[in-house]
Amino acid sequence: MSFRIGYRTLKTAVGAGLAVAIAQGLHLDFYGSAAIITILCISVTRRDSLKVSWARVVSCLIGMMISGVLFEVIGYHPWTLTLIMIVFIPIVVRLRMNAGIATSSVIILHLYTVGNMSLALIFNELLIIVIGVGVALLMNLYMPNSDQALRMYHKEIEEHFKTILHELSVYLRYGESDWDGKEIPETIELLQQGKNLALKNIHNHILRYDDQYYYYFKMREKQFEIIERLMPFVSQIHQTVSQSETVADFMDELSQSVSPANRVPYFLERIRLMRAGFEEMPLPKTREEFEVRSSLVYILHELEEYLHIKDRLWNHADKKKL
Structure with missing residues (x-):
């Protein structure tokens, strides 16, 4: 000991x-x-x-x-x-x-x-x-600097988000995956620890009541809730259709773009174009195809909200001059 x-x-x-x-x-x-x-x-x-x-x-x-x-x-x-x-x-x-x-x-x-x-x-x-x-x-004038630890949590969370979104795209593309899902509980723990440390960092500043990292962890926490909501719909898709490949490509590209950079307008436009393309496609011919396409539409809806959360936070952060 x-x-x-x-x-x-x-x-x-x-x-x-x-x-x-x-x-x-x-x-x-x-x-x-x-x-x-x-x-x-x-x-x-x-x-x-x-x-x-x-x-x-x-x-x-x-x-x-x-x-x-x-x-x-x-x-x-x-x-x-x-x-x-x-x-x-x-x-x-x-x-x-x-x-x-x-x-x-x-x-x-x-x-x-x-x-x-x-x-x-x-x-x-x-x-x-x-x-x-x-x-x-x-x-109490001396408090340890937590910036390095906050950056570590920031990096780890982004890596976990990339992995999760990529694995979901793999499942959409092939209808199966050997992913063990360990990043899910790890991300929950990282988000909680990062948010707690950011809140502690705020309380170590007498006159400052806002913190860039705290807003970041709150944003990722809300985005992760959306990922958790859409996961059951992804797991229910066992039959691949042409739209599955399109959404899988989108999610894979989204996984590679997890970063502080604000590329929300680009991805929102991609979703708009995908929806327009889906509407021009022939109607589903079987019940199974209908259910798959309905799930894909719901997944796009959730991914759109995922992006809007970042966009709202980005605007808020800009007003706060973070």
């Missing part, structure tokens, strides 16, 4: 030590709590860290105000602490700052332990909060 230290573990360890060093260097009471706040505020992404840090700061201020008033009015008793929590927790939950409950509890316990409110104590606690949160935000 290999032992590996991740970047988040390293950041947490360094941040905890740095927070304690600063708080101890300033001769603050309860300086160890600065490390606890730092550990709690380090998150997976920069945006999450900022959100959590804000929640903890506000919650601590609310907790200090409530506990300061009740301790001074009722006294420093265990049941006063119980009353403070009964009042404090619903307020924080209502403000949707649940993440700050643990940190605030530490600060409230400091006030209870000292047993006396003073400006020096309040200043001490505020400094501990600022040091803990500040060091966590500093540590």
Whole structure:
């Protein structure tokens, strides 16, 4: 079993030590709590860290105000602490700052332990909060670059799409195939992993809410849903007709053109011309031929939607200047 230290573990360890060093260097009471706040505020992404840090700061201020008033009015008793929590927790939950409950509890316990409110104590606690949160935000400035991994997912997904479309064209052309279909579950997994990483990449940018890769993976996800819908119709075609060869050629060409380049208008025109050619052909002579041609018309309809999805995303991406 290999032992590996991740970047988040390293950041947490360094941040905890740095927070304690600063708080101890300033001769603050309860300086160890600065490390606890730092550990709690380090998150997976920069945006999450900022959100959590804000929640903890506000919650601590609310907790200090409530506990300061009740301790001074009722006294420093265990049941006063119980009353403070009964009042404090619903307020924080209502403000949707649940993440700050643990940190605030530490600060409230400091006030209870000292047993006396003073400006020096309040200043001490505020400094501990600022040091803990500040060091966590500093540590979260570093996030590993995910561009290489995103490019890998991008490339793998396109290769899988090419294989799937090519194998479907083979089945249309010959009515059989020895393809094992392993690319289907692999593509599902790649799409999910790529989309999750792209979303994480978005959350590592404070002011950016759009991401080219995220839109790409969403586009391929929707296109893959169409491929899954048309696969049963392809598998039902056991008899080849002249139209089967035409659609197979189209799908094979489409498989070779899976790329970020926008060739949608060209392929849409190809579909229009194929439909026009099909309409000029003689009517089917047998029921089997009718069913095959009906399936082929449906496959063309789905492939048209497959292309429109990319076209819509391309226009959206252009507006976003991706």
